[in-house]
Amino acid sequence: MLKFIVIFLISISSAFAQMNVCNSDLDTFPVQAGGREKPLYVLALDTVKFMTGESKIQDMDATTAFCKLSLKAFGMPLEIPVNIKVDHVDVRKLLGMKEDQTTIPVSELEGKVGIMETELAQLKENNSYKKELSKVNSRLGTYAAIVNGRAWTIPVKEADKIKFLSIGEFMTQERVEGAAGRGSNPVSFLLGQAKSDYLGVKGDHYMLELKYFKWNLFVWALISSLLAIIAFVVTKNKIPGTIFTVITIALQIASMTLRVLISGRAPITNMYETVMFSGFGALVISCIIFAFRKEIVFILAGLGCNILGLFMMKFAHGMLDEGISPLVPVLRDNFWLSTHVSTVILSYAALALSWLIANSLLLRSRFSTVTSAEYRYQVDLIYTCIKVGVVMLAAGVILGGVWADYSWGRFWGWDPKETWSLIVLLVYMAILHGKYTSWIPPHRFVALVAGAFMSVMMAWFGVNYILASGLHSYGFSEGGAIFLGTFFLVQIVILVIGTVKMKKTA
Incomplete structure (x- = not known):
């Protein structure tokens, strides 16, 4: 029996090697992971990024690397050095890494599993150190799942239905022998047949996700936004800037539409x-x-x-996950999801407009001359943005209360997310009232608006990245504490620069 197993493993390895099946042609192969069906390209890219923090392993693209690592389950003698990402300084110290070392080879990390498990068992507080240690352990577990043939799933047709088997379960001796002589290579034939069966039953809807990731429409939107600003600032003719602005909006609508078609829900369920x-x-x-x-x-x-948001989406991978994941049960109501969350986020967007104009005015007042008329004009623009933001935020908070009553049986529970949303609303209502009654003079109004956005950032990012408690746990994430702290520091510096010895303009 052992002889047959050895012969089978050798035949599988030879088949893969002869065909060189591990290449970018597998990008379109349908797999199932994370509760969804998607192209292998997406699974491989997400997995490689999760393990290593990079989109490639050595010079191999994610799909090729994922495929070759999966072949280890069949005894393929491939040496692919994989380095696991370690972000936390204290975790690096625990693992004996050098100060400037950000990754650790799998072969070395496997020898320290006992150290990690012992440390995890002793830790009581669920702090960033414990979370990162758990994540490193999970990254190693992901690697083990790949090389043991459990991560790559293959569609199998059974009575006009599709089910998925791991590649370790799928590539049986019986299947390979049955495919012998049917095509140039039995493994290639089996994979091709599996894909064909899937397409025949379910179609190619899953391919939208491949287009979404490969087209990179948000990157083009970022470029278009930058060109729009340059066109508006450099040229007196506003037509080029307007055209680029329209292109930007069209690109983002197209990209968000693709995301909606892929996920079947509004694109507002995670921080990204x-x-x-x-x-x-x-x-x-x-x-x-x-x-x-x-x-x-x-x-x-x-x-x-928009540029700030697109930059974060492109470069802040440590805190924003662009992956499309299934929803938790409480969010599986497209009406409330589309109304409450979108209204709150749009209110933050309007308040962000006021924040950007206010900071710009603070710095201009400090380093150049701004006439009283121009200053009051800018203050009026800020005031308009805040009015829009406050109305939308009030509506969002009320809608959230109704949804909470529907989902959790109470309208208000002083959950951290609820509390901070109310704080933001009260802060901006106070500023609006002070401006309307002339209690707050124009120069103080600008500084207050610039500083008030820190409450928005606390409600938006702080609750998710720092407090990380309450019923809104589905929105929690990691990696944003440094970003938020930096934002607060920069904002305070701007306030100090803009208000201390500020030039008299109003």
């Missing part, structure tokens, strides 16, 4: 999507206000907010 939607929302709101006020400053502010 809220950043995406807020930047887009700020640009759209600025265009709507511009239609009434005819002030190009609104468009510039909207483009600025």
Whole structure:
């Protein structure tokens, strides 16, 4: 029996080697992971990024590397050095890593599993150290699942239905022998047949996700936004800037539409999507206000907010996960998800417009001369943005209470997310009231608006990344504490620069 097993493993290895099946042609192969069906390209890229923090392993693209690592389950003598990412400094010390070392070879990490498990068992507080240690352990577990043939799933047709088997379960001796002589290579034939069976039953809807990731429409939207700002600032003719702005909006609508078609829900369920939607929302709101006020400053502010969001989506991989995951049960209500969350995020977008204009005015007042008329004009623009933001935030908070009553049986429970949303609303209502009654002079109003956005960031990012408690746990994430701290520090510095010895303008 052992002889047959050895012969089978050798035949499988030879088949893979002869065909060189591990290449980018497998990008379109349908797999199941995370509760969804998707192209192998997406699974491989997400997995490689999770393990290593990179999109490639050596010079191999994610799909090729994932495939070759999976072949280890069949005795394929491949040496592919994989380095596991370790972000936390204290975890690196525990694992005996050097100060400048950010990854550790799998072969070395496997020898320290006992150390990690012992440390995890002793830790009581669920702090960032414990979370990172658990994540490193999970990354190693993901590697083990790949090389043991459990991570790559193959579609199998049974009575006009599709079920998925791991590649370790799928590539049986019986299947390989049955495919012998049917095509140039039995393994290639089996994979091709599996894909064909899947397409025949379910179609190619899953391929939308491959297009979404490969087209990189958000990157093109970022480029278009930058070109729009340059065009508005450099040229007196507003047509080029307007064209680039329209292109930006169209690209983002197309990308979000693809994301909706892939996930079957509104694109506002995690931090990545809220950043995406807020930047887009700020640009759209600025265009709507511009239609009434005819002030190009609104468009510039909207483009600025959009660029900030797109930059975060592109480069803040440590805190924003672009993956599309299944929803937790409480979020599986598209009506409330689309109304409550989108309204709150759009309110943040409008308040972000006021924040950007306020900070710009603070710095301009400090380093250049701003006339009283210009200053009051800018204050009026800020005031308009805040009014829009407060109305939308109030509506969002009320809608959230109704949804909470529907889902959890109570309208209000002083959950951290609820509490901070109320704090933001009260802060901005106080500022609005002070401005309306002239209790707050223009120069103080600008500084308050700039500083008030820190409450928005606390409600938006702080609850998810720092407090990480309460019923809104589905929105929690990691890696944003440094970002939030940096934001607060920079904002405080701008406030100090803009208010201390500020030039008299109003």
